[in-house]
């Protein structure tokens with residue numbers, strides 16, 4: 001049965017345009033000062049010093065209550081700031097997950113003590129968090145995880161293995177998804193719990209996994225009888241599945257799902273009219289219209305988040321279309337610019353560098369944060385088609 005689906009158009013009010021200008025001025029100054037270099041995807045670049053500068057501007061924890069170090073601004077304001085940071089290719093990865101989903105998770109389900117302990121440090125750009133969901137045999141089917149937390153006096157003993165854990169080697173905390181009750185096929189979503197784990201605790205081993213671009217961004221994380229105190233349980237024991245479902249809407253709705261190759265598109269625009277025989281104007285024109293549509297969709301979802309609505313189906317749609325878009329840009333660039341065109345580009349443009357990286361990262365976009373097939377299943381169910 002069709003439940004609800006909302007992607008209402010929202011106009012961009014003047015005060016948001018002023019905020020956008022403020023962020024652009026900050027980024028221009030930082031770029032000129034050499035504090036970062038433009039990347040096709042700053043979302044894949046980790047720079048703690050840059051994150052602290054973003055925090056100093058009040059752009060981490062923007063929507064959170066002041067009592068927890070937040071700034072009580074709207075999700076629409078947060079949307080504008082994050083969109084500008086990503087479009088500029090600024091290195092935002094260090095604080096991203098803590099700001100985007102761990103903070104909102106604690107506000108929704110965390111204890112008062114957890115909120116007071118972690119949120120001010122995150123908002124100050126000093127505490128980074130990774131997500132420990134996937135395991136060697138559990139990715140799409142997250143309920144089948146085998147990392148086990150066994151109840152002991154005063155806490156839990158955790159053993160198991162997580163994989164593809166982005167930036168576990170640079171984070172302070174992991175939001176760990178573990179099984180606290182035996183798996184039951186009939187109630188497969190029950191008995192899983194979220195725990196806050198310090199990554200320097202005894203019994204934790206973090207091993208690098210090198211990606212296609214030869215970068216170390218994700219890891220394998222092993223837990224060998226790690227003690228996790230009771231006060232590190234987020235929400236109720238066994239309620240992890242419901243909590244994760246809310247978290248995923250934050251994870252999938254934003255512009256990080258379609259701004260990973262934006263720098264390549266901007267450069268490509270310069271060559272739009274130069275190769276009519278390769279259909280360059282048509283290809284680039286199509287990309288620009290898709291860009292604008294995705295911008296309107298994500299902004300609309302920010303409006304829903306602002307009203308306290310969790311747009312799970314709409315977010316899945318944005319991520320699916322956005323992933324396609326992020327793959328279409330480097331592919332169009334590859335078709336429009338041939339080797340001799342690329343050889344003529346000035347090195348200081350860094351376009352070749354950007355394009356090579358965008359091509360190498362492109363295959364990962366529709367896998368991280370939920371695969372295309374899984375998202376399409378969610379969309380079909382949400383629309384009552386399945």
Ligand SMILES: Cc1cc2nc3c(=O)[nH]c(=O)nc-3n(C[C@H](O)[C@H](O)[C@H](O)COP(=O)(O)OP(=O)(O)OC[C@H]3O[C@@H](n4cnc5c(N)ncnc54)[C@H](O)[C@@H]3O)c2cc1C
Pocket residue numbers: 130131132133134135136137138139140141163164165166167218364367368369370371372373374377
């Ligand atoms: C760059 C990157 C960063 C990541 N970072 C993190 C992280 O920080 N933390 C974390 O926990 N995980 C992370 N992941 C893992 C990611 O969430 C999983 O890879 C993803 O959920 C898919 O799981 P899987 O790899 O086990 O593939 P599988 O689930 O085994 O899927 C394999 C294929 O089968 C298809 N498939 C599976 N089930 C179905 C179905 N029911 N119907 C139709 N098709 C199906 C999938 O779509 C896919 O094409 C990251 C992955 C990448 C690539």
